[in-house]
Amino acid sequence: MHKLFKNVTEVLDLVEGFRNKTVAKSDWTHEAHLAVGVWFLSNFDRFEATCLLKSGIVELNYSMGGENTPREGYHETITLLWIWLIDKYLKANEGKELLELVNGFLQNEYSERNVLLKFYSKEVLFSTKARAIWVDPDRRLLTSPF
Incomplete structure (x- = not known):
């Protein structure tokens, strides 16, 4: 079970931390990633939200202090x-x-x-190609995300 947010202020503070690059690494959880995604997709069209995210x-x-390489990030x-x-x-x-x-x-x-593994094998999802493009x-199968 995921940690739920107690109030909208928690969500907005997280989004502000994401936008300002001040969110603590320990707070940048799976739930945080998803909450930020919900906020951006609720406030921008899908293409603009995608660019910003x-x-x-x-x-x-x-x-x-992380890196964005063919193996991490x-x-x-x-x-x-x-x-x-x-x-x-x-x-x-809506x-x-x-x-x-x-x-x-x-x-x-x-x-x-782990829901992503319903769509992908580990070999494909965690490949360098999938990280890059x-x-x-x-x-x-799913319709193209874009």
């Missing part, structure tokens, strides 16, 4: 698949408030970290 993740990795396919999953969820839940959207997605089966799933 991609560049923000790369910059945040560097600000935390930013992962294109994983990021784009999460954006696609969040976007589908948001379209099915009109809800941010806190309800964030916590609702975190309680959804598609927020589980979008790679179509090899297990379960």
Whole structure:
């Protein structure tokens, strides 16, 4: 079970920390990644949100002392698949408030970290190619995320 957010201020503080590159590494959890994704996709169109999320993740990795290499850091396919999953969820839940959207997605089966392995084998998902560019799933078909 994921840690849920107690109030919208927690979500907004996290987003501010992401945008300012001040979020603590210990707070940059799987849930935090997803909550930030929900906020961006709720506040920008999918393409603008994608650009902002991609560049923000790369910059945040560097600000935390991490690297973005062929083996670690930013992962294109994983990021784009999460954006696609969040976007589908948001379209099915239009009109809800941010806190309800964030916590609702975190309680959804598609927020589980291993859900990506329903679409991809480990070999494909964790390949250098998938880290660098979008790679179509090899297990379960989906329409292109973009």
